[in-house]
Amino acid sequence: MKLYITGDTHRRIDLEKLSAEKFPEQKKLTKEDFLLVAGDFGGVWTGDLRDDALLNEYEERSFTTLFIDGNHENHVKLAGYPEKEWNGGRVHILRPSVIHLMRGQVYEIGGKKFFTMGGAFSIDKNYREPGLSWWPEELPSEEEYAEAGKNLEKHNYRVDYVITHCCAYNMLLKMMYYIPAKLMRDDENIFFNELEEKLKYKHWYFGHYHLDMKVDRKHTVLYQNICKIKI
Numbered sequence: 678m679k680l681y682i683t684g685d686t687h688r689r690i691d692l693e694k695l696s697a698e699k700f701p702e703q704k705k706l707t708k709e710d711f712l713l714v715a716g717d718f719g720g721v722w723t724g725d726l727r728d729d730a731l732l733n734e735y736e737e738r739s740f741t742t743l744f745i746d747g748n749h750e751n752h753v754k755l756a757g758y759p760e761k762e763w764n765g766g767r768v769h770i771l772r773p774s775v776i777h778l779m780r781g782q783v784y785e786i787g788g789k790k791f792f793t794m795g796g797a798f799s800i801d802k803n804y805r806e807p808g809l810s811w812w813p814e815e816l817p818s819e820e821e822y823a824e825a826g827k828n829l830e831k832h833n834y835r836v837d838y839v840i841t842h843c844c845a846y847n848m849l850l851k852m853m854y855y856i857p858a859k860l861m862r863d864d865e866n867i868f869f870n871e872l873e874e875k876l877k878y879k880h881w882y883f884g885h886y887h888l889d890m891k892v893d894r895k896h897t898v899l900y901q902n903i904c905k906i907k908i
Contacts, residue, residue, distance in 0.1 A: 678787045679710040680906045682840070684884035684899035685747060688719030688731065694901050695738075702905075706740040708774050711786065713906075715884035715899055716747030716795055716842025720771065724754040732772050741774040746795035747842040747885060752814035766793070766828070778840070780817055781825030787908030789837040792878070794825055797843035797885050798863040816865055829876065838906060839881040844896070845869035848883075851892050882906075 681702065686692050694700065695712070703712075720732050735742045746755060755777060758769040766782030778784065778793040785791075796817045805811035817825075829836075846866040849856070881896045882904070889902040897904065 678908060679706060680713065680787060680908050681711070681903050682713040682715060682882050682899065682906055683903040684715050684889070684901065685717035685749075685887070686714050686719060687717050687749065688722055690719075691901070694903065700903055702903075703739055708739070708741050710740045711743050712738075712740050712903075713778075713840060714742065714744035715840055715882055716745050716797065717749045717884060718744040718747065718777075719749060720744070720775065721751050721755045721758075724751060728754075732775055735775045736772040738774075741776065743776050743778055745778050745793050745840055745842060746780070748797040748799045748815040750812070750815075752812040753808075756814075780821045781828055783828050783832050783836060789906075789908045790832060790835070791838045791840055792825075792829065792836045792876075793840045794821075794865075794869075795842050796821075796865055798865065816863065817868075822868060829872075834875050835877045837879050839876070839878050841869065841881070841883045843869070843885045844881070844883045844898070845873050847873065848892055848896055848898075851896075852886065852888065852890075852898070855888055855890070856886050880906075 721728055758771055760767060760769055764784040764786055766784040767779045769777035780795050783790055783792050796815055799811060799815055802811045843865055847870055882899060884899055886898055887900045888898045889900050891897050
């Protein structure tokens, strides 16, 4: 089993990185292998045949696609997909091999534990139309934060990997030179900052900031790069 992770795909806007030329490893992958998108997947957006066409393209790929939600998703439509338990956590099944890893869940994949928490704040929401290009569900609810805590408690706040769309406030400070100050400090950033103080993990991957860099030895932000996770 192999598992790769990348940053935002934004529907088709940043899909080129998954081409055979830029991601040649996929030629040897099977449906038992995974590619994980760290938010802003965009596969559920219009809620019509355009979504179906894109999701069917993912289904035809050699591997299984996993994703967490970002801020740029149709959260209402996404929540309407069938929900089931998968590898220890709740998921939405969009296609047999296109799976949404829900907020506040812990999954076991390849013998490793993954904690997932989607969502982020849209700095451009004033230029978007509610219910059409922006949804208030982009940030986690109190219930989702509570479920995250409950599930992490079951695992004694010990996981191998953390997968989120945005990141902790202390990570934002380390990236200050590369991102606008107006991106900083929302409720989810603060939640992750508090989580950093008690969660034990090997590595934390996130997207959202349109950067590719290893922020420090335990944190990597992804956009166009595709990394292999050791499992």
